Amino acid sequence: MSTFQELYELICKNDVITVWGHALPDGDCYGSQVALKHLIQDTFPNKKVYIIGSGVPSFFGRLGSMDNPDDKTIQSSLGILVDVSCLRRVEDQRVRMCKDFMKFDHHCPNKGNEPFEHPSFVDEERIAAAEIIADFATEFHMKFSKIAAEAIYLGMATDSGRFLYHGTTKHTFEVIAMLAGYGADLKSILDVAYYERKEVRLFKSFMKRHTHCKGQVDYCVIHPEDYQNFGITYEEAGSFVNAIAGRHRKPIYMLATEERNGNYRVELRSNKRYPIHATAIQFGGGGHRYASGCNIVDNRPSIDEIIEALNCVSQDA
Numbered sequence: 001m002s003t004f005q006e007l008y009e010l011i012c013k014n015d016v017i018t019v020w021g022h023a024l025p026d027g028d029c030y031g032s033q034v035a036l037k038h039l040i041q042d043t044f045p046n047k048k049v050y051i052i053g054s055g056v057p058s059f060f061g062r063l064g065s066m067d068n069p070d071d072k073t074i075q076s077s078l079g080i081l082v083d084v085s086c087l088r089r090v091e092d093q094r095v096r097m098c099k100d101f102m103k104f105d106h107h108c109p110n111k112g113n114e115p116f117e118h119p120s121f122v123d124e125e126r127i128a129a130a131e132i133i134a135d136f137a138t139e140f141h142m143k144f145s146k147i148a149a150e151a152i153y154l155g156m157a158t159d160s161g162r163f164l165y166h167g168t169t170k171h172t173f174e175v176i177a178m179l180a181g182y183g184a185d186l187k188s189i190l191d192v193a194y195y196e197r198k199e200v201r202l203f204k205s206f207m208k209r210h211t212h213c214k215g216q217v218d219y220c221v222i223h224p225e226d227y228q229n230f231g232i233t234y235e236e237a238g239s240f241v242n243a244i245a246g247r248h249r250k251p252i253y254m255l256a257t258e259e260r261n262g263n264y265r266v267e268l269r270s271n272k273r274y275p276i277h278a279t280a281i282q283f284g285g286g287g288h289r290y291a292s293g294c295n296i297v298d299n300r301p302s303i304d305e306i307i308e309a310l311n312c313v314s315q316d317a
Contacts, residue, residue, distance in 0.1 A: 089114070103121070160172065253269050254269075270290045282309060
């Protein structure tokens with residue numbers, strides 16, 4: 001793993017920078033991208049920085065929309081990955097055109113299947129990639145705008161479940177206090193991030209009613225007609241895994257959301273420190289120790305196989 005100093009020197013050497021995140025971006029992915037863009041641009045006014053991907057549209061009016069540079073610009077850029085483990089998992093595969101790469105991440109490493117042979121700083125104990133970026137910027141006295149501070153707060157608040165998940169530490173709150181000092185309006189960020197329209201509330205109620213249990217696993221399987229009937233997109237439906245937490249008081253819970261092509265996005269969580277990361281890796285996925293995911297493609301693996309594997313997980317294994 002590289003040091004902050006090595007990554008900072010790499011940023012200093014490049015005048016064109018592109019910042020990339022994972023598919024189906026969440027608050028930490030988008031927030032880290034926005035924050036890094038503004039931190040670099042405000043500290044180095046002559047650099048050109050672009051954030052690429054679909055972002056979180058509900059925040060575009062507040063924190064800014066995504067960029068769409070041409071291929072020539074991407075080819076001349078340093079590509080910085082945030083909140084994503086490897087090039088294969090980046091949402092926009094134009095990332096491979098970049099001339100060089102580096103990474104800030106907090107996902108558990110999966111070296112066998114997801115190599116990243118470039119400078120990187122990875123700390124899987126951090127609650128969010130945005131927290132790492134806050135420390136990086138602080139170490140080199142980079143300029144914090146209100147937008148950068150709010151973007152980091154968005155990433156930290158959402159990836160921590162409003163600071164309820166394992167990984168939230170004293171340092172997390174020290175960073176939050178710093179962000180408030182830079183003008184971040186903490187409440188209004190949460191108001192946007194956790195706003196739920198009526199259709200979402202009704203759909204989550206539907207999910208809870210259709211959550212079953214087997215062994216130590218609560219699980220819910222959602223099909224296209226289910227979320228379409230509520231006016232919910234596939235992307236939204238697949239992100240609602242926490243809606244079924246504790247439904248039958250099981251330590252592990254799983255949401256499998258079927259795409260229109262018959263494949264499934266599978267989200268795995270543990271609310272009682274059962275490490276499910278290895279199970280996600282077993283089926284071609286990855287993530288964090290207690291929050292991971294994988295995919296079912298062409299009916300492989302089956303939902304039952306994943307549940308069976310989860311029932312073999314022991315607490316704090």
